[in-house]
Amino acid sequence: MSQKIHTVAIIGCGVIGMSWACLFLAKGLKVIITDPVEGTEQRFKEYLDDAWPTLELQLGSIDQQQAKNYEFVDDIAPRLGSVDFIQENGPENVEFKQNLFKILDQHARSDIVIASSSSGLPSSVFIGKCEHQPDRILIGHPFNPPHLIPLVEVVPHVGTSSVAVSTALAFYRSLGKIPVLVRKEVPGFVANRLQAAINAEAYSLISRGVISAEDLDKAVTSGPGLRWAVTGPIVTNALGGGGGADGFSTRLERLGPAIRGWEDDMHKHRFDWSEEMLSVLKADVAEYLATVEWTQLTRQRDSVLLQVLRSKSQTRED
Amino acid sequence: MSQKIHTVAIIGCGVIGMSWACLFLAKGLKVIITDPVEGTEQRFKEYLDDAWPTLELQLGSIDQQQAKNYEFVDDIAPRLGSVDFIQENGPENVEFKQNLFKILDQHARSDIVIASSSSGLPSSVFIGKCEHQPDRILIGHPFNPPHLIPLVEVVPHVGTSSVAVSTALAFYRSLGKIPVLVRKEVPGFVANRLQAAINAEAYSLISRGVISAEDLDKAVTSGPGLRWAVTGPIVTNALGGGGGADGFSTRLERLGPAIRGWEDDMHKHRFDWSEEMLSVLKADVAEYLATVEWTQLTRQRDSVLLQVLRSKSQTRED
Structure with a gap:
């Protein structure tokens, strides 16, 4: 599989998709985004403006040009030839995902991983219509918000190839995430x-x-x-x-x-x-x-969270 | 009950008792300690030397004289008249505690709380021989080490007076601890x-x-x-x-x-x-x-723990 990942597709840009996209941009990747909901691009712009300073607090200064390296498209299919990794974040609906993954499987390059952020559905229930290579499909379930919380649960289905698993683990690690391997599909994952x-x-x-x-x-x-x-x-x-x-x-x-x-x-x-x-x-x-006091509480949580993350990465580097 | 607590008795000075004693000293209290095990006083001296810098990191600079404000005694009974709060940390053995609490109940002033650090035994099982005032006995279960981790579980037995409960809660709070009230004796507390x-x-x-x-x-x-x-x-x-x-x-x-x-x-x-x-x-x-890497791990844990505690108390004061 392709070890060089430069371009990522975000399929579905709600709360989870937006946060993934911010992290990908901060890490220097090009991001192609699609979402059928009206107003998503504007909402993403606002989310990005808000998340960027937090990402800089966490990662140090980032080239501002990177924040612009994204593109919204109506139809992702014709663009998938240039995509090196897919992160899907659509609704948790079996039929919807079955049809979506049929299309992704049909158009994605054969050497890439297709990861779903699904927290509830294991991938085995929505790969039924994939006629090409369902063995590169797996779950890459982040913890909210993905641009801040390091955990990603990587959950293969029984037919996922070991190379797809190791590619996904390596990719998430390269972003500074902490992926764990859930070896069997169990309800709720870990x-x-x-x-x-x-x-x-x-x-x-x-x-x-x-x-x-x-x-x-x-x-x-x-x-x-x-x-x-x-x-x-x-x-x-x-x-x-x-x-x-x-x-x-x-x-x-x-x-x-x-x-x-x-x-x-x-x-x-x-x-x-x-x-x-x-x-x-x-x-x-x-x-x-x-x-x-909700405002104070979430401010305190974010501040402590950032300090813990920095303190952990500092002591790891000691 | 007495609201002014100046002198505390530590009954049993193992890992938990030593840590409680350090906190009491750092908070300006006089501490009278008893423990039948040989060498305890020397072990406590070393523990205190080690814990003091951590307490200063947490609390700011402390008058060095306070670290000397303790006394080891062989027989606590004749000293209990001058004690304003008892924190017991003996072995988790029903018969042992029954006999110990009989003595504490007999000699302690009527206006003080007798708290046990017991993590396993609820106080109802060891107050059977107390002939005076078992209604001032309760569990004050700390989380290890008590001089660092704020939680204390206060667990009354059915006969504990509400004034003993509120006195214990207020005392622990005055030390900067975060006490919670466990209203019923359940195995393992909360x-x-x-x-x-x-x-x-x-x-x-x-x-x-x-x-x-x-x-x-x-x-x-x-x-x-x-x-x-x-x-x-x-x-x-x-x-x-x-x-x-x-x-x-x-x-x-x-x-x-x-x-x-x-x-x-x-x-x-x-x-x-x-x-x-x-x-x-x-x-x-x-x-x-x-x-x-155990050394690195515990160093990292303590460092992050201190940062979190400071960050939490700072944001609380904002």
């Missing part, structure tokens, strides 16, 4: 499942009156959440067991019985989405959210 | 349950071969983990639903069916602690942990 796991227990604790919604959030942001930006669950466990290669097993042996007790209790009180539990949850959450 | 929820799904995904242990950690530290230091699960959900007081409900309505599908699949593939799943998990984790 990051959304991990979030769902913590959310389900949070909903249960709040709806059972164990803790208020406000204190639940504090328990994360002032406790375990402070570490998860740097050490993931496995390394955090290992450090809890004294660190080193044996730390993980040590902790499992020492705390295993207690943890299984917690798990059984969590399972017994699992959030069941009943009207009763939902109404307690929603009422408590509404009371909390009414007190949140 | 933060450990939330961690167990994410860990269980992580173990399942790794043991099923969906993702490598290394990529699992990356999926957290480069994705959702970046946000959990600033926005907890509930506010993160609300922002995902467009923000504002309605964001949470909007997201639940839009994504609820998908989330329930993920939950059902997670439940179906629940990590079962069988030898088979454990051995795959441990093997994959061992391979990953063998590649970790």
Whole structure:
């Protein structure tokens, strides 16, 4: 497959597509964009103006000319011959994607990867009409917003070629992203499942009156959440067991019985989405959210996020 | 209850007790420490020397005299008359704690709170021999290390007085800690349950071969983990639903069916602690942990942690 990627196609330029396009431009790529929705080009211009300073804070100064290196087209098909990578961001609708991927597969060069940003649909459900090379199609699921959050989940279907997988991983890495390989198509992939796991227990604790919604959030942001930006669950466990290669097993042996007790209790009180539990949850959450200063909060989040990203890349380079 | 706390007793000065003592000293309190294990005083001196610069990075310059304002005693009982708050950090053993709390309850002044750092035992199981005022006993469970991580879970037993709860909350807040109230004694309290929820799904995904242990950690530290230091699960959900007081409900309505599908699949593939799943998990984790640069990693974690804490307190004060 082509290892040199100069031109990327953005198919669908909503919230996710716009953010991908900004990152591609900041990294010096040419971007060809298509989206049938009226006013998209103007919305993208505004989004780009807003995102550019954040990208400069993250990446250092960028040649301003790069911000202009994009083009909106009505019909992408005749342009696909000059495209080295496709990032699709259309609606999460099986039939829509089946028809779209039939066209992309028909017109894309044989040596490129076609990646879908889909968070919900695995690619196996929408490649049915691809008659040429469905083996270069895979999921490249970003975390919102892609121009800021490094994670990309690369999820092949059973027929995706290993070279398509390695090309996608290498491409995302070259952009400074942190791709992970999800080897099997599972519902929610990985990051959304991990979030769902913590959310389900949070909903249960709040709806059972164990803790208020406000204190639940504090328990994360002032406790375990402070570490998860740097050490993931496995390394955090290992450090809890004294660190080193044996730390993980040590902790499992020492705390295993207690943890299984917690798990059984969590399972017994699992959030069941009943009207009763939902109404307690929603009422408590509404009371909390009414007190949140949203502007200040998102400003604080973005500022801390940028500092963490810079601090992580600095300490990595030490 | 006494609102003025000048002198704190540390009962049990292992890893948790030492860290609490450092924080109390840095905040200008007098600390009386007791621990039957030989060599504890010397170990504490070394721990304090090591922790002090980190505390200064976090809190600004501190009067060096404060670091000397502690005293080790063999028998705490005759000294409890001058103590305004007790933080107990003994072994997690029911009988041991029952006997210890009998003594603390007998000798402590009637107007003070007796808090236990216990992470596993709720206080209801060890107050059985307290004949005076078990209503001032509660759990004040810190997150390790307490001198750095702000979270404290305050967990009353059914007989704890509301004034003891509010005194403990106010005291921890006065130290710059972020206490949360866990209204009912549930196994694992809150933060450990939330961690167990994410860990269980992580173990399942790794043991099923969906993702490598290394990529699992990356999926957290480069994705959702970046946000959990600033926005907890509930506010993160609300922002995902467009923000504002309605964001949470909007997201639940839009994504609820998908989330329930993920939950059902997670439940179906629940990590079962069988030898088979454990051995795959441990093997994959061992391979990953063998590649970790532990010194660099913990240095990076501490550096990022301090930056996040400072950045959060700065933006809070804006």
